[in-house]
């Protein structure tokens with residue numbers, strides 16, 4: 001098999017007047033952890049459900065594990081694992097019964113079920129709890145069990161829609177270590193959606209989506225490098241005097257807020273020693289920060305992902321607003 005894990009060409013989805021997805025083109029390579037990052041309403045879930053054959057595209061094409069999502073739905077379904085935002089485990093059943101039921105649905109050969117069950121439950125740290133009813137599990141344990149279930153039939157591609165939403169930071173980080181372990185242990189491609197910037201950093205490549213379109217697609221490092229400048233923040237004895245000194249000596253436009261002065265330069269870590277080499281700039285502290293993925297989102301849309309989330313970007317008006325802000 002040499003085909004990519006996922007290929008989408010001109011994929012769109014309209015719900016009446018709402019253009020939820022407005023032309024997605026992407027290729028996800030086998031073995032990648034690929035992230036879809038964007039604010040609420042960006043079209044992430046709609047895209048993932050088209051790739052999983054749960055929603056029929058309005059136009060365009062997509063192939064998953066080499067199969068067409070419209071014409072070869074059953075082949076696609078056999079090749080993928082799904083973990084969606086809404087839990088679908090049966091709370092009355094034990095963890096093991098939930099998984100065995102799934103194995104039957106997917107036709108996992110009888111002889112393989114036992115070893116496979118143990119393998120996936122050990123990976124998510126739930127082997128010892130396999131006889132417990134799911135109703136007694138915490139939110140994090142349920143999500144881990146859902147991931148184990150998604151892996152049970154050895155899928156080629158695992159789709160995770162917001163895999164850590166609503167979980168505490170510790171559980172989020174343990175879910176990420178399972179995802180990384182997975183990549184090592186199984187020859188699998190992971191396609192996930194998130195609106196957490198820090199999570200997108202774990203992905204090999206990410207597509208930043210807004211208003212139903214991909215606005216940037218690359219490795220997290222390359223995207224951040226594309227923003228160019230680092231952010232330097234200093235505490236100076238006299239803010240306005242520091243701003244004037246920076247302008248005179250370095251030709252830098254800085255902004256002061258009290259005694260905190262902020263400016264942007266390329267390669268901040270090279271610039272900072274120069275600051276100290278010139279006398280007359282009383283500096284108490286200095287910090288340099290690389291651009292974040294939120295800076296990347298902001299450089300394309302003029303707003304932060306958090307603001308876009310907070311504004312509840314949904315529906316045609318929000319999409320039109322997002323369009324207006326695009327570059």
Ligand SMILES: Nc1ncnc2c1ncn2[C@@H]1O[C@H](COP(=O)(O)OP(=O)(O)OP(=O)(O)O)[C@@H](O)[C@H]1O
Nearest residue numbers: 015018020039040041042043044045046047314315
């Ligand atoms: N079944 C539907 N009927 C009508 N509009 C829909 C439907 N599903 C999604 N939409 C709209 O399509 C747009 C994209 O929604 P989608 O759920 O794909 O975004 P998202 O990026 O996954 O956001 P979230 O993380 O909030 O789910 C939104 O404007 C949403 O209101």
